[in-house]
Structures are given as C-alpha cells and as structure tokens.
Amino acid sequence: MLESLYLNLGQHDALSDAEKALLTGAMSFEKDFSAGQDLVSEGSRPTYSTLILEGLAARYKVLEDGGRQFTSLQVPGDFVDLHAFLLKTMDHGIVALSPCRVIVAEHSRLRVITEEAPHLTRLLWLDTLVDGAIHREWIVAMGRRSKTAHLAHLVCELFVRLQSVQRTNGMSFHLPLSQAELADVLGLSVVHMNRVIGALRKVGVISWANYTVTILDWHRLQEIAEFDPTYLNMVQEPR
Amino acid sequence: MLESLYLNLGQHDALSDAEKALLTGAMSFEKDFSAGQDLVSEGSRPTYSTLILEGLAARYKVLEDGGRQFTSLQVPGDFVDLHAFLLKTMDHGIVALSPCRVIVAEHSRLRVITEEAPHLTRLLWLDTLVDGAIHREWIVAMGRRSKTAHLAHLVCELFVRLQSVQRTNGMSFHLPLSQAELADVLGLSVVHMNRVIGALRKVGVISWANYTVTILDWHRLQEIAEFDPTYLNMVQEPR
C-alpha cells in the first residue's frame, strides 16, 4: 500500500525492512478527497501529515485580488505537508487536482521516528530537501526562462517524477490540469497559457489532449527546457 | 561567535546550552571570501556545510544564454548549503555578494548530531524547511504579484530576517546589491529594475541610496507587498 512512498524515499538510498515497518506503523487512517477539495487548508495546524497514495494535488496561495499561484505539484508517494511536522502552522493551502486517496501519519509517530531512527529521519528530511530543490528550479524557470521553456521544463520534471513512482505509460502520462490551473502554475493568463501550449505542440515535441501528455521528442524537449535532472537527486547513495 | 546561528535557530524553539555546545563542537575552520567569489560552486560535492558569520550571499543558477537567477539570499546565521549534507551534490552555486566571513561544519559532525541529538536535528531540519517556505513565497511573488509588490515584499522579508539577527539599524539596513544583481533576484532587466525601484521611492515608502535601504512607511510597504511574516515561522514553540 505504501509502495509509492518506498519508491519515493528509496530512490535516494536503500530502505531497510525495519524502516519500512516503522513507516507502516506510523500511518493511521486513509481518506478520500474529490477534485477541488482542500487536503489541508491555509492557517490550520495539522497534527498529522498527509501522504498521497493516488491522485494529484498542489500547494497554493491566494492573493487579495483573487489571483492564485501554485507553488508545487504533488504526485503519489509525496508527503504533501511533511514540513508541517516542524513548521506547525500551514502558510498555504493544499488542494486536490484530481480525486485523491491519501493516508495520514500522526506527528507524534513521526516524532518517535526522529528520536529512534536517525537514518530514516535523514531520508524524511531529504524528502523535504528535494522539495526545496524543485522550488529553486521553479524560481529559475519563472525568472529567466521563456514561457515555452518553462512549460517544457515542467513537462520534463513531471514525466521524470511520475516515472519514478510508476505512473507513466510509455512516453505518456495523465495530467488532470485544466489550462486555467496550468496558468496558475506558470503564473500566466489563461489565454497566453493556451498559446504557449500551442507553441510546444507546433514544434512537435509533445501532444496534449484529454488531459494526457505524450512526449514525442524527449531529446528536443529537454533541449528546449535546458532540463538537467540532477536537482531531483534520483541517485541511490548512502545518506 | 556563533551568536547569529543561535539567534537564527533560537527564533523557532529554545536552544539548550548542551545543544549550543554541540553546534560549537561541530564547527571547524573559518574562512573569508571577497565579493563576487563563489562560496560553493555548482556541481561540487562538499564534505562540509558553510555558515555565514558576516556578509551577504546568494544561491544562483546560470542558463545557457548567460542569464542568471538568484534563488535565495543568505544573511548572517544562515547555513547556506546545509541541504548539501543530504543532497550531496550541489545543483547550484553560492556567491558572496559582499565580503563574507564564514565557518564550516564537517558533514561527519552533522551526522553525529543526527544520530545523537534528535531535538537539535529537528531544529536543523526546520532551518531548511523555512528555506523552503521562503522559496514558495518567492514563487508566488514572481508568478502573481506586480513587480512593485514583488520588490516591496523582498524589502519586507529582508528587513525582518536581518532584524532577527540584529543586522538592522532602526528602520534601515545595508543591502550590498547593485541594481543588476537585484534584477537577477526579481527576474527583470536592469532598466526595468531601475524603474521599479523608482516607483517605490516615488510613493515614499522607502529611500534607497549608497546600498542602504530605509523603510519610511512600514505599514504602507507591507500593504503594497501583502506581506504576512507567518511563513518565516518566527515563533518560539516546542518542535
């Protein structure tokens, strides 16, 4: 049941059976959310952290003028609010972008892990560090890449992340985001978002229909995006 | 000597004397850098992490076309590459923006802390989590705020962060960034950066000369920025 979590943490370093057992033991109940529902809401002080088993979610903030900005996309195996274990109060919301099945881990249990299982603690810490690395890459994309390159980069990133938890199908993956939602990822207007997608389609590197993205020319897509997966740290080594 | 680190970690939860001693014990040599030098270079695999004692530094990435984007600014008391303790290889560089004095902590020593001092480990983890929270705020600013609001937000953030490590002087602080470097923070051209600064000056909320920023109207500046310091987590509570 926690396969995607094992895959996620296990990409960076080997997980022992004892550690898998500790993780399993830390989990309590499962829960389902429908698309558009908040998994976690801004300002709350959760007493547990939420792991996505199935579905797609996103962190977001809303401004006074109603503008919304997503700050990350979360895939199966991601602990969407592991940071709340120490940050305590949520400074942003987390919304389900598709129907989501999740399982939660009480903070009290996570605390025991930090007291008794240093290696596993480092792997959980690492998980939040990769999160930060992804944020930095997004900042670079927003600040200095062309909008087309930004979108290309996002597609590369999502493909690699989804592949690592076995949610791709050949060179395709399911991306349940409307263009309006995508615009809130890249920080664009809906109209312009549509044109940027059109541009990528036109050069023939991807096809995009029915919420399914297919990469037609991985090499060229990577080139447009200047995508270098180093930041995702998908290398097993002792941590 | 580590006062700023104690101030930095201590804003979130009380640090015991034993923990301070552990931190002191983890440090080895000091080092000086001049403005423009890399503290840490992209692609390297540091065996120690670097703490800023004095000066300002920044994380950055460079694109093929030569464009540079800063992804964070680091002030005294910040562990600029604590994430490299677990991430292992640097996916970005870190440059000194002013002359910097730093002190380094061997990763082997940090590892011992994670094995033996769970509470201190959580505080170090938390430090990297606040980093992530700042990144998210930057993403929101880049995506959905006006350029003026973005700059205002940056000024608010820096003021609060510098104040917490006692590097402000009344409502003023020293900001050793040229407008070209600032442009690489906000993702703007130099010319437009100049105009955005001009706009903030014109409404009279700040003055900015000789690399010194003075906040003339804190309330109004916060309003323009929609600045809410929650994300900086400057609340002492058990972690």
Add this chain to the structure above:
DNA sequence: CGTCGGGTTGAGTCCATTCAACTTCGGTGG
C-alpha cells in the same frame, strides 16, 4: 435542444525588454 465548462482565436492595450545615450562618482595615472 440548450447550457456550461473548457479550449481556441483575434484585436487592441499595456508592460517589460532592448538599444542607446548620458550622468555621477570614485579611482587612477599623467
């Protein structure tokens, strides 16, 4: 059959960029 949410396209406006000129100021060497 009509409606609604999402996607697509066109036109006009505004914002940010580039290119270029000019200023100020501190430093350096004749």
Add this chain to the structure above:
DNA sequence: CCACCGAAGTTGAATGGACTCAACCCGACG
C-alpha cells in the same frame, strides 16, 4: 591637480511579449 576611465545608475524611444476583452467552438450532460 586634473583629465580620463569604468562601474553603476538614470532616462528616452522603439520593439515585442503578455494581458484583457470578447467572440466562437465543441463535447458532455441534463
């Protein structure tokens, strides 16, 4: 001592990218 130089800041004008407003298409669904 002052003339020159380079780095940083400031300003103007023209180009192009991104936004808004608006219309229209289309397939799902009642």
